[in-house]
């Protein structure tokens with residue numbers, strides 16, 4: 287294999303993975319690959335997929351990886367592989383400007399735009415709207431991400447449609463010029479189609495119509511697939527969906543629109559006191575019955591008109607989809623769990639299948655000839671949780687890093703149990719000592735926003751280095767600020783346990799406050815535990831915690847020249863009966879419980 291981006295020659299782990307991927311594409315079936323950081327796993331699956339000549343969908347859980355594939359890895363292969371490589375990124379419909387809505391706005395349909403806007407905001411909203419519409423005239427893609435400015439969510443909602451509303455190109459007057467349809471056509475003509483995992487799972491949930499036909503699917507960041515699939519294969523209901531439908535129906539039938547609005551308000555009022563609570567089947571039956579009746583009246587009105595009216599067909603589609611979801615929420619099966627979440631005043635009812643394995647087995651593994659699932663951290667229970675056939679192949683590729691030499695794993699075994707009140711001040715004192723020894727240069731990962739803020743408040747006045755927190759900036763800007771100011775510290779929560787890449791001395795100390803166990807009352811996890819019975823801790827909680835801990839610890843060593851310390855400030859890692867299952871999932875670092883050894887190690891790094 288040729289020289290790879292980043293300057294290195296192909297390494298054996300990469301070749302081993304590439305050969306296994308080529309094999310499963312050729313023979314069919316499923317392959318699960320644990321591919322540690324640094325092996326170049328994206329090229330290890332892209333090259334065999336492209337060489338096979340089979341249409342391949344690559345699904346990523348994060349936007350950062352999607353961007354890396356589309357702007358770096360695939361263009362590199364197109365330039366160097368010595369054969370034509372066509373690829374396309376396909377996003378969900380609401381990412382593209384809807385030309386039909388733009389036309390309706392252009393025809394002076396103010397109702398569509400101004401309903402939701404405060405009078406004192408009308409000027410700014412109008413100006414932004416004109417900017418978006420002007421951009422759409424020039425844009426080749428209609429993709430929101432290609433705009434030079436970020437439109438506010440409410441504005442974008444007025445110029446886009448979700449798949450739930452769009453009647454499809456054949457029934458839409460703008461269907462021929464539609465941006466979303468054009469993106470789909472480009473994807474259908476490409477050899478490699480890059481999507482996010484949520485879109486792929488929605489494709490499965492909606493009967494397989496969203497994506498072009500393909501023979502190979504590759505899930506990168508496959509550790510996220512179970513949760514993403516649960517979300518896409520489930521549903522969500524909130525007052526906003528009723529408001530949106532009422533707005534669509536209002537020009538056709540004022541009275542029905544009022545009834546739908548009122549049903550949405552009633553649903554939101556019923557959900558508000560249940561935020562954070564799991565819902566038992568039947569407990570909201572009366573509210574659902576009112577909602578169902580209101581939507582049915584709206585549907586009848588929408589059906590009674592002229593089929594050529596684009597607004598009417600959109601309203602019809604949105605009403606059908608809402609009616610389906612209300613019916614499903616009103617009659618959950620034993621395989622579903624429902625709960626309410628959301629901020630105060632904005633409750634959302636969510637329903638998800640407890641076990642996505644059987645759904646994936648039915649809709650995916652038997653339908654797409656070859657599937658590759660890869661991640662730096664594959665939970666031990668992943669094949670079972672995802673319903674993979676028993677003959678699915680597994681491969682664990684060795685890391686190119688010498689973790690034993692490059693990194694030290696420290697467990698602060700003398701700290702109090704994290705569930706005790708004396709834990710927090712003792713943990714802050716430990717954290718301060720470690721940060722001082724490292725000369726700043728610390729990424730501290732917390733299991734809650736509260737713990738992150740408390741630590742930042744306690745330590746920022748004590749240490750002479752800048753302490754950044756996740757409250758301050760969006761993730762890319764925060765990561766850039768942390769990398770460029772070498773002695774700075776960054777305190778963050780779960781969003782930074784994955785997908786953060788800071789090679790070099792700026793990240794020499796990685797601190798984890800507590801073992802990242804899921805909360806006992808988290809509804810989906812609770813339902814999975816109930817189903818697992820007595821084995822729940824070992825089969826549900828431990829594999830997930832081990833995966834998250836390994837993801838967090840994996841932020842430290844990003845290249846062969848990185849060195850540093852992973853410090854876990856949770857004494858359970860040194861004492862609990864299950865500790866070895868967690869330790870074994872981590873890279874094989876040199877281990878210690880002695881703070882003095884850690885301080886010496888860090889001080890040596892600072893003076894090196």
Ligand code: SF4
Pocket residue numbers: 379383384385386387447452453454455458459460461464465466467
């Ligand atoms: S088909 Fe029509 S309604 Fe659907 S996104 Fe395209 S322009 Fe909009």
